[in-house]
Amino acid sequence: MKDNFSAIPVFVAVVEKGSFSSAAEKLGMTKSGVSKRISVLEDSLGVRLFNRTTRSITLTEAGERFSDYARNSVVIANEGFAALHNLQNTPKGTLKINAPMTFTRLHIVPYIKEFLDSYPDVKVILSMDDRIVNIVEGGYDVGIRIGELEDSSLIAKKLADCKSVLCASPQYISKHGIPSKPEDLSNHNCIYYSLFQAGTEWTFYKDSKKLKIEPKGNFIVNNSDAILEALLNGLGICQMPTFIVAEHLKSNRLISIMDEYTLPKHAIYAVYPERKHLPEKVRVFIEFMHNKLGGGSGYWDK
Template sequence: MLQLDTFSAIPVFVCVVEQGSFSAAAQHQGITKSAVSKRIAQLELSLGTRLLHRTTRSLRLTEAGEQYYACAQAAVMKAQEGEDRLAQQQKQPSGQLKVTVPMTFGRLHVAPLIPEFLKAYPEIRLDLSMEDAMVDMVEGGFDLAIRIGHIPESSLIARKIAPCRSVLCASPEYIAQHGMPQSPADLRHHNCLYYSFFRGGAEWRFDGPTGIESVQPQGNYRVNNSEALREALLHGTGICQMPTFIVGPDLAAGKLVPVMTDYALPVHAIYAMFPERKHLPAKVRVLIDFLLLHLGTDHPAWDALPRL
């Protein structure tokens, strides 16, 4: 008998056969190639037989795979039919929608949109959790997560909303007192403030005129909240790497100034993440569409300010 978690591998197996490769199936499913491989291996282990002959250049069904594919394809089509019927019945999205978002991004850019969203979808009961720590969506019972930066490999589907650009910056007062660093090596002589939940690693990485350079930030202030770092920057405490969705207005107003502009920081992204499934519940889909409508662009409003 198949384990419950093995059932999720069945549509992946059908997609691999239909698409003709693991790479194409991964792109179609919105997951990584290694996640596809893991699902197929899990399914073969559960069934106790090999379903696919794989080489570097080709992929074909085994005899057992051909027999199983016919049944699996019928099962996926039947499940799709059931989902379509439910979707037709649920014309107005409704029910509880549990969402987790990063604290500062949520407060600045998601929370202001919520009244309009709830006005458009009054049957949805939104439970919005704002926290910077990475939470387990399944364990927490979340329908949707907004995540920023490096996304660890998982079975979740990631839908990009917008890029997340960062800038190294400080207040004019700090620069006047301590000088303007010209290279990553100069940062060793400055007070570097640090975000303790930064998922890019312990180092700051720069793409400069001579290639990639890294530096270990050293300073007297480490905190797990970006708005606390912004306050410290505005008061001249030190230099910090900050996302422009937080400090864009301060840079535009001259309250903060960019530092080492010849050295680019990595560009990350803001994602909507949800459990792997071909057809989302209407309540999740409409929120993703709403966020994409208002925030989904390669040139978000916080990067389009004067002086930026």
């Protein structure tokens, strides 16, 4: 059956050119090679497709009937190849994106209209989820990931740095004071993000030393927007990425504390399954977001 399909373009070329030699020239084959492929096809189908003489070939009745189907199949296949080529080389089609909720709401959704205006043949399906999902199994074209990346076959493109600060509201600080070292946090209400990839501990660096503490508090949640709301209401202290709290730090609604300690450095990445044959819709989206987010320090830190 496989040989039958591969022989169809050869059969169509012979029909269109009227001879084995002309078909061979068109296909870049030898005349004997073309003749052999037609003979194998005839043997497989159990019918003679051409009447052969020393000077010419003509289609048999079976060949005439088969030729219409064969030509249509070649036309349809060529249209399919052209469609794939167009899809691969032009930003178009459905782009499925998986990304974390708060970051996406703040720094991707505001640019979606501009992206779609720039690429009107692209349709975006955006799935916002703070859990890490499998890009391949979920059928996603691209994912946005923050923090340390797990070893995998995914290709990663850095979009921006992800800086974090320890912060609290002025109301909380005026009531409970300011911790000066990590050990002091045991006397404070530490709000904890339950999906924190680094584990259950907070890590601090100072003078080439690494210090770890396990935060204790009365509010653990799996959503950064909820943490921000609790921080602004004076509930406690939390490590927060600046892409969430930068504007609140600038307006003094939140205050960074223990600034002499450095928090782990992370980054924001676009991840996708393969670099080879990367669809144009994926390439332009990653490039678009890289330009918008800054590539290095995020625009929110500037």
